[in-house]
Amino acid sequence: MAKGHCLVVGAGVSGLSSGIRLLEDGWDVTIWSSDFSPNTTSDIAAALWYPFLSAPVERTGAWGSNTYNIFKELARQKDTGVSMTQTYEYFRSSPSNPPWKDFVDDFKRTSENLPSGYIESFSFVTPIIEMPIYLEWLMKRYESLGGKSKKKTISSFDAIRPSFEIIINCTGLNSGELLEDEEVYPVRGQIIRVKAPLTEMYLDQQIENLAYIVPRSKDVVLGGVAQQGSWSLEQNTEDHDFILNKCASIIPELKDAEIIEDLVGLRPGRTEVRLEKEERGGVDLIHNYGHGGSGVTLSWGCADEVVELANGR
Numbered sequence: 001m002a003k004g005h006c007l008v009v010g011a012g013v014s015g016l017s018s019g020i021r022l023l024e025d026g027w028d029v030t031i032w033s034s035d036f037s038p039n040t041t042s043d044i045a046a047a048l049w050y051p052f053l054s055a056p057v058e059r060t061g062a063w064g065s066n067t068y069n070i071f072k073e074l075a076r077q078k079d080t081g082v083s084m085t086q087t088y089e090y091f092r093s094s095p096s097n098p099p100w101k102d103f104v105d106d107f108k109r110t111s112e113n114l115p116s117g118y119i120e121s122f123s124f125v126t127p128i129i130e131m132p133i134y135l136e137w138l139m140k141r142y143e144s145l146g147g148k149s150k151k152k153t154i155s156s157f158d159a160i161r162p163s164f165e166i167i168i169n170c171t172g173l174n175s176g177e178l179l180e181d182e183e184v185y186p187v188r189g190q191i192i193r194v195k196a197p198l199t200e201m202y203l204d205q206q207i208e209n210l211a212y213i214v215p216r217s218k219d220v221v222l223g224g225v226a227q228q229g230s231w232s233l234e235q236n237t238e239d240h241d242f243i244l245n246k247c248a249s250i251i252p253e254l255k256d257a258e259i260i261e262d263l264v265g266l267r268p269g270r271t272e273v274r275l276e277k278e279e280r281g282g283v284d285l286i287h288n289y290g291h292g293g294s295g296v297t298l299s300w301g302c303a304d305e306v307v308e309l310a311n312g313r
Ligand SMILES: Cc1cc2nc3c(=O)[nH]c(=O)nc-3n(C[C@H](O)[C@H](O)[C@H](O)COP(=O)(O)OP(=O)(O)OC[C@H]3O[C@@H](n4cnc5c(N)ncnc54)[C@H](O)[C@@H]3O)c2cc1C
Pocket: 009, 010, 011, 012, 013, 014, 015, 032, 033, 034, 035, 036, 040, 041, 042, 043, 044, 045, 046, 047, 048, 049, 050, 152, 153, 154, 155, 170, 171, 172, 173, 174, 175, 178, 188, 189, 190, 191, 223, 224, 264, 265, 266, 267, 268, 288, 289, 290, 291, 292, 293, 294, 295, 296, 297, 298
């Protein structure tokens, strides 16, 4: 017999991962969502495992390392869209070691073979998660465990009838409006999909120079920008040129790469990820939103904590 009936609101990476973990734990789960893949912010993510624009470090560290290990397992399976990838992160001034240094594979520092203007690099192996493939895999896994889903938009968490023991809020950036949470803000991103024969990943994760070159099975994703407070979903030519120039300064051949398309998404920024339980009208409401630029990176760690909260721990 199921532990109880749980409603997850939202079908991005947070909602699907939470739904899967709850089903595996013996809950009956239904997802309501205004949109599903390919129409979520999660679809736009590049996506690489890398803690970026998310807080607090005391919690994101554990969520991130848990998620890294799950992605390592998923990379060994077929059709998940996850692959472990040799990565180089470049720096213009000498960096301190990252908090995640000891749990990623093959972490090294080097000052050799650097693009012009850089003085040091980290080399490590990290997952690339090809989101259109991965979200489809997540949905299939969710359904194979008996998860139900419905296209439905909620206007308030108070308006949901109490036929569910627990509600999980995974509405991403929309949580700001739904909960009048003033700590939520958009961080606009734009990416360019190109064709290029690359197999390794190259990064500059400093906000002022932000550049990422993410090789996937049929394209390479180039980024990026992180424009805090911008709600614009329009593609911007200035951003396109800015991104292309930054990436070409790392891999010059990208200057002439065939462009497939530009995509824009709004990262769900928040002062801190909100992962906690509150009681509303006799129902437990568990929030799992505000992951900034790390929603994929933290997804399984957060989903496991959702289950702990659902079980009253
Ligand atoms: C350009 C770009 C690059 C990125 N790159 C990376 C990366 O490399 N690595 C990484 O970890 N992260 C990356 N991110 C961040 C990542 O995309 C987000 O943190 C993550 O997608 C958030 O997932 P989510 O499921 O919480 O929200 P979303 O994907 O936004 O999903 C929210 C869901 O809630 C539903 N919803 C919203 N309101 C309602 C409502 N009222 N009623 C019902 N349903 C509702 C939506 O339809 C949707 O299904 C990137 C983001 C961008 C924009």
